[in-house]
Amino acid sequence: MSIDKDLFKLKPIAYTTMADQVENHLREYIIKRSIKPGDPIPKETEIAQALGVSRNVVREALSRLRMLGMIESRKKRGMILTQPDVMKGLELIIHPTILDEHVRKQLFELRLVLEVGLGDLLFRRKSEEHMKKLDAIVEREQKATTQIERIRCEVDFHSTLYDMAGNETLKRFQDILMPVFEYVVEYESKLDHTSVGSVTHADLVKILYDNNPEAYPNAMRKHLMPHLSHL
Amino acid sequence: MSIDKDLFKLKPIAYTTMADQVENHLREYIIKRSIKPGDPIPKETEIAQALGVSRNVVREALSRLRMLGMIESRKKRGMILTQPDVMKGLELIIHPTILDEHVRKQLFELRLVLEVGLGDLLFRRKSEEHMKKLDAIVEREQKATTQIERIRCEVDFHSTLYDMAGNETLKRFQDILMPVFEYVVEYESKLDHTSVGSVTHADLVKILYDNNPEAYPNAMRKHLMPHLSHL
DNA sequence: AACCCTATTAAGTATTACATATTCAGGTAA
């Protein structure tokens, strides 16, 4: 509770550079002026002069926003605000080899949570094509002879579910996280779990055909049980 | 299908700057050399010289990675790789007033999916304290007289569930998305839905006390039905 | 009115210089 204690808690000092400040300033500027995608933002030199910093620093801040897809710039036309891809930031950070195991595990849990809760989106948005595709995957899986082929079917099946959900953001989220999952799957398969839950892909497809949203969550839970029991 | 058609689809040209290239180069460098958090990375001048670009460009690239929390730098010690917060990128982009309604709706759906699928994490990780906290919120909610107070209880309840799940990444995800949800909630309350699903918070708490993972998903679905029926 | 040429503008890149903070080594005093 004492002030001294809190002081010690501070990391080597939260040093904020000019670029950090300009970045924040620009964010505030965009929000306060409620600038919308397509609208122009001031020139680099104007910003630099207005904030009393070198153009160098301004460019660092702008470079960051550009990376996130928040702004675009053309040679003469200046810069405009753009509708950012909300998952862009995730994509830039998530790389399996950089993340430690703890985080990878948490992301894998996140995936399990998503698939169990996915039902209502699926039932509302499934189409003929989607169902046919699932049928085809199940058939392919039953004919599969190699472990590699089975794993491929597994990935395709669940990936198709995300397609069916008709939510681009969710789909993108899944696509970004996929490489991490593969890492975990590999890790788990080394342990013992070549086994599959008591509910098969075919069972899940049947539930989708039967239009039975009530049955979906617990069916998926059972399907994922080998993973869930690991928590 | 024709090539010409595809060409037209290309945006005004995917122009890559030197900073973009250096950024990618650094990412590859980190991955290929499997540099781990805490390990040092080359000096700015070394990078600039090695890649044949100005130090300015290198600093733009480094500035981006620094923003994402992938590296840290000290005045003399040089720069080191750090374990990035996987959700940092999301946090930087997601601001309700910037996102268009379409994306906000998708994020709201994502939240619904998460809460329905959250069960298994809850049952495995709930503690005495958590349950007490939920009890207190339910009690507070029943005594509430104003709409504002009820909404606050609503937020607290679901927020506590994410706490209970014992997954920091998931919790952080929720915290970042919360402002967007508030926007949607406000939007929905304007329509008609002051009503609540047939399953109350108290019912959900009971299921948690009863250690009944099977009942959870459909109970939460019913609780969220006013929102789900909007899909 | 259609076309071409030129000037202008704003972002991208390079270079140089200096400020600042941190480490390290060396030297002095107790």
Next chain:
DNA sequence: TTACCTGAATATGTAATACTTAATAGGGTT
């Protein structure tokens, strides 16, 4: 020896300047 002070070396942070490049606008010619 130990402790403290001091200054040099170093790498990042910031500034200033100049030049390149591409896109736009405007003016003139046919």
